[in-house]
Amino acid sequence: MTDRERRALLAWYRKHRRDLPWRRTRDPYAVLLAEVLLQQTQVERAIPFYRRILARFPTLAALGEAPLEALLELWQGAGYYRRAHQLHALARATGGVLPKTYAELRQLPGLGPYTAGAVASIAFGEAVPAVDGNARRVLARYYGLAAPGEAELRRLAEALVDAAAPGEWNQALIELGATRCTPKKPACAGCPLGEGCRGKRDPNRFPLPRRTRKKRLDLFALVLVGREGVVLVRREGKRFSGLYGVPMGEDLGVLLREYGLSGAAFAGEVRHGLTHLDMRVRVYWARVGADGLDASSKPLSVLDRKILKKFEEAFGETGALEADLGVASASKHADPDAKQP
């Protein structure tokens, strides 16, 4: 890439950059929060989470002093909940003060090559690259690389970083990928990198799509209706870790025995697609003697919200009592007429 092209891209960025909330601050904590939220999450989706979390926890120290569950409460629906665990651990490990170099940032939980580079360059002005999916695509196209490796991209990006404005440069590369050099139908006309781009004639070849295979997972969920709400368990392990949800498993018999039940009523089926998984959950419900919990007071995954909504629909159709089961806020209450098409 020529100096002239680099200057053109930087100038283009300064003129056309989107006005995003985290671009109005130089607070390293705010930059970090934004970058973590943006991991595999689209800008438009990250914005409301960014605002709410920053409003509730204005400083990293404040975040570290709060219980993890308070952060998870705000992280509900954002996905990749490990990010919340790691950010919370980071807040505690650093004592609320972020280190200022890429090498140190890279050691913190949840900060990989991209995020550490983004924070180091944007918040601290260190001349290190930050190659995300956008920058990867821009570089792959410009240099005509069908399947670039991480190391190769990093070498290229290191050589390009603008020493005087590393944060703006990294964001310029990203912004171009996000708004013009898009995966499909890139707007090559008027691209600041027009001349030397080798992918211009056939952008779809650079880079080649990454293959993903999806597995199907069949599960059973048990909505146990107690006196004051439904039985919720805290999910441990890898999936939805730290969030609450209804008992769920691959074997309905095992699930029923766990709660001493001989049977349960079928409420319906819920589908939940993840990147690597197609979940199909058959929802059953039963009354139990336990108290249960108010589902609106706990962080739940979107899957569990869907399950509770499905239960409500089935429960409503039985014409049973309208006692407050504590799941009311688990889904939007449709207006009564909505049921009759």
Add this chain to the structure above:
DNA sequence: AAAGCGGGGGT
């Protein structure tokens, strides 16, 4: 190098 991890949007 590959798999696993959420959820939603675009085509």
Add this chain to the structure above:
DNA sequence: ACCCCAGCTTT
């Protein structure tokens, strides 16, 4: 249905 998203961690 498939691909992608301002990726990271573990195997």
